[in-house]
Amino acid sequence: MASSIENNNEKLTLKSSDGEEFLVEKHVALQSTLLQNMLDSDCSSADVIPLPKIDARTLALVLGYCKKHADASSSKQGELNSFDSEFLKDMDMGALFNLVLAANFMEIKGLLDIAAQKIADTIKDKPHQEVREIFHVENDYTPEEEAAVREENRWAFEGFP
Amino acid sequence: MSRERKISNFHTTAVDRISECPDSVLSHILSLLPIKDAVKTEVLSKRWQFLFHFHSSYPMCDDSDEEGTGNFVTFVVKTLFFFLTVPNSRNSGLISDTSRASLRISLSRISGDFWLSRGNCRFMDLSSLVDAVFNCNLVCYGGDRALENEWIQHTVGELLANLAHVKNLALGTLVIEVLAIMEAKGLSSPLLKCKCLTLHTHINKRVLLGIGSTLKGMPNLETLAMTLSLSSAELFDVELEELCSSNEEQYWTAQKWTYKCLTLHLKNVKIAGSWWCCDSNFLAFIQLLLRNARVLQKMAINNPNDYRLEDYFQAAQKLLRFPRSSPDAEVVFCYTLFADKTGTTVSVQFLTLLEDLGRVRDYAWGVGGLGHLYRQLGQASRRNCKQLSGYTSLLEGPSLHGGPTTGSTLVVALGDYHGDHLPLPWDVDDLRPSQVIFDPYTDRRQVVADVVFYTGCIRAMAVLEPYLPDRVLRQFNMVQLVPGPPVSLHPVEVPYTESAEERNAAALAILDNVLGGTRATTSTCPYELRQALVEVQRTLRGPEAAEVSIAGPSSDRYSSGYTRCRRRDRT
Numbered sequence: 230m231a232s233s234i235e236n237n238n239e240k241l242t243l244k245s246s247d248g249e250e251f252l253v254e255k256h257v258a259l260q261s262t263l264l265q266n267m268l269d270s271d272c273s274s275a276d277v278i279p280l281p282k283i284d285a286r287t288l289a290l291v292l293g294y295c296k297k298h299a300d301a302s303s304s305k306q307g308e309l310n311s312f313d314s315e316f317l318k319d320m321d322m323g324a325l326f327n328l329v330l331a332a333n334f335m336e337i338k339g340l341l342d343i344a345a346q347k348i349a350d351t352i353k354d355k356p357h358q359e360v361r362e363i364f365h366v367e368n369d370y371t372p373e374e375e376a377a378v379r380e381e382n383r384w385a386f387e388g389f390p
Numbered sequence: 391m392s393r394e395r396k397i398s399n400f401h402t403t404a405v406d407r408i409s410e411c412p413d414s415v416l417s418h419i420l421s422l423l424p425i426k427d428a429v430k431t432e433v434l435s436k437r438w439q440f441l442f443h444f445h446s447s448y449p450m451c452d453d454s455d456e457e458g459t460g461n462f463v464t465f466v467v468k469t470l471f472f473f474l475t476v477p478n479s480r481n482s483g484l485i486s487d488t489s490r491a492s493l494r495i496s497l498s499r500i501s502g503d504f505w506l507s508r509g510n511c512r513f514m515d516l517s518s519l520v521d522a523v524f525n526c527n528l529v530c531y532g533g534d535r536a537l538e539n540e541w542i543q544h545t546v547g548e549l550l551a552n553l554a555h556v557k558n559l560a561l562g563t564l565v566i567e568v569l570a571i572m573e574a575k576g577l578s579s580p581l582l583k584c585k586c587l588t589l590h591t592h593i594n595k596r597v598l599l600g601i602g603s604t605l606k607g608m609p610n611l612e613t614l615a616m617t618l619s620l621s622s623a624e625l626f627d628v629e630l631e632e633l634c635s636s637n638e639e640q641y642w643t644a645q646k647w648t649y650k651c652l653t654l655h656l657k658n659v660k661i662a663g664s665w666w667c668c669d670s671n672f673l674a675f676i677q678l679l680l681r682n683a684r685v686l687q688k689m690a691i692n693n694p695n696d697y698r699l700e701d702y703f704q705a706a707q708k709l710l711r712f713p714r715s716s717p718d719a720e721v722v723f724c725y726t727l728f729a730d731k732t733g734t735t736v737s738v739q740f741l742t743l744l745e746d747l748g749r750v751r752d753y754a755w756g757v758g759g760l761g762h763l764y765r766q767l768g769q770a771s772r773r774n775c776k777q778l779s780g781y782t783s784l785l786e787g788p789s790l791h792g793g794p795t796t797g798s799t800l801v802v803a804l805g806d807y808h809g810d811h812l813p814l815p816w817d818v819d820d821l822r823p824s825q826v827i828f829d830p831y832t833d834r835r836q837v838v839a840d841v842v843f844y845t846g847c848i849r850a851m852a853v854l855e856p857y858l859p860d861r862v863l864r865q866f867n868m869v870q871l872v873p874g875p876p877v878s879l880h881p882v883e884v885p886y887t888e889s890a891e892e893r894n895a896a897a898l899a900i901l902d903n904v905l906g907g908t909r910a911t912t913s914t915c916p917y918e919l920r921q922a923l924v925e926v927q928r929t930l931r932g933p934e935a936a937e938v939s940i941a942g943p944s945s946d947r948y949s950s951g952y953t954r955c956r957r958r959d960r961t
Contacts, residue, residue: 345419352431360434361435365406367435370433
């Protein structure tokens with residue numbers, strides 16, 4: 230296995246939750262800390278690495294991101310930045326959360342950062358009622374409880390209804 | 391590899407996706423938000439209530455009573471507490487935060503509900519901390535008091551046990567009181583590796599047990615600093631009253647326990663504080679330290695503010711008589727010389743005097759002290775002035791002269807003396823003023839008469855004050871002659887300027903006037919002062935006028951001193 234790590238052209242097979250298999254080059258897979266750890270510790274002696282938490286569409290997106298970042302050298306930082314901002318543009322919330330969870334699971338820091346930033350931007354400067362609506366968060370506070378919680382950190386709610 | 395990029399066919403359902411995310415992801419998202427937005431998320435649902443506590447960038451701020459910041463402070467404190475008590479280390483960001491070199495744990499104004507709601511919690515690993523300030527000042531309200539206190543005791547004890555590896559530790563009154571309660575219940579303090587301990591507390595019977603317990607728990611202690619104050623948490627009043635025995639003064643002497651830190655390591659003790667008093671508890675504690683600390687090198691005790699100097703000196707005398715087990719121990723009483731009315735701050739001009747510490751002993755401290763005192767007297771006589779700084783006991787000195795000399799009397803003869811111990815083997819405290827003849831400098835009486843009845847100006851650095859005993863000779867039981875004309879220190883009006891040249895010129899004008907011989911000043915001016923003034927004059931004139939040229943900076947210092955003294959006198 231040690232020899233195979235040195236070989237950049239070796240391919241790995243990743244299997245999504247819905248059974249679809251993806252063949253990726255090793256240096257692309259190394260973008261993921263999870264996969265890197267698995268390869269380092271020889272856990273991947275099996276031919277196929279199953280990723281039971283990630284569906285095929287999300288995995289395709291993730292691998293697209295990884296490939297772009299693995300191929301581009303660090304000198305093309307500007308190009309990567311524009312790719313990152315394009316990457317998440319027009320993505321709906323469901324896909325975004327799948328992506329965040331996948332990035333979190335596979336430990337891809339860059340992807341997690343940009344996706345989390347996008348979600349944070351959505352929350353920012355909005356009243357909490359609107360945030361609840363956007364993310365379909367069900368309010369399980371009783372009105373009294375909610376008032377108490379708000380009262381506790383009144384300073385944060387100044388200027389919001 | 392499939393490169394399919396179609397994302398539009400994801401259909402958005404009304405499923406709460408965000409709340410399904412693990413805590414680490416959510417806290418990551420929250421950490422990207424401004425603190426205000428992050429806190430607002432607590433009302434989204436119960437799932438979110440404590441998430442924002444993971445925010446890594448909350449600002450630290452000191453607790454304050456101001457209404458506006460109060461709420462925010464409470465928030466920060468709670469957050470910090472939560473952050474210390476999270477059940478496990480889920481977020482790597484948090485761990486890096488706790489492993490910072492120092493940590494300040496200052497808990498205050500925490501409502502009872504919060505404390506109770508937290509219940510039992512485990513603390514995070516704090517083993518990499520080096521400095522910690524653990525200064526609880528709790529004010530709890532609401533809830534069951536007994537239960538609450540128990541919980542606080544539990545928490546403080548637990549947290550202290552987690553600070554075992556901290557090198558520099560500072561503890562507040564509440565922590566010590568908790569330790570006292572634990573000690574009284576038979577639980578000893580957790581064993582700490584602390585080397586430098588700072589206690590922010592007061593010494594009374596409520597904390598004696600706690601301090602004893604702390605010392606027992608720190609076998610490696612090398613430096614003990616105490617910042618004494620009168621503050622009290624008043625949280626465990628009831629418990630402590632019950633537990634602590636009433637013979638607090640005998641507490642230390644009754645101790646059979648040998649403190650490992652005292653016998654092996656303790657080298658430095660510093661005692662300071664804004665308000666404290668040298669009462670019996672304090673003295674008993676110092677006695678214990680001196681008696682048991684075998685390797686003690688230095689104990690420095692600062693004069694407390696607003697404390698009568700006489701009492702301080704009395705305590706100092708008692709203290710110096712305590713037996714010491716360390717041969718090298720040196721006890722230093724600190725007092726601020728030439729302080730202004732704050733009692734602690736000193737003019738920066740005295741800094742130059744300390745450039746060469748070897749020479750400090752040779753300075754004419756007497757003249758300096760007298761000059762300073764006269765300056766302060768002059769300032770205190772002004773309108774709206776309510777305070778006098780300086781050692782006013784010096785002014786009372788002459789009143790001892792005329793006391794009756796019958797009965798058993800003590801002749802106090804002061805001469806040159808250096809050393810720690812006062813040269814008085816008997817107990818001065820019991821003497822009455824009538825039994826004392828103040829008869830200093832007998833061997834040099836002639837010189838003293840010359841000094842005491844010298845008339846003219848006293849100069850010490852920038853201070854130049856008239857000293858005219860010839861006008862009040864009757865008060866010294868001497869024949870009052872017609873006094874000479876008053877000394878004029880205001881021969882020329884000079885405005886204060888920033889430019890050194892102008893200041894030099896102004897100072898020169900004053901000096902010319904003083905030394906010109908037409909004024910009365912010169913007749914009463916002693917030879918040495920006159921010589922000094924001539925020297926200054928020469929320096930200011932510059933090399934072309936003076937035969938001896940002296941370096942520039944000193945001339946600037948002289949002249950600025952003179953002009954500044956002028957300016958003050960006019961205001």
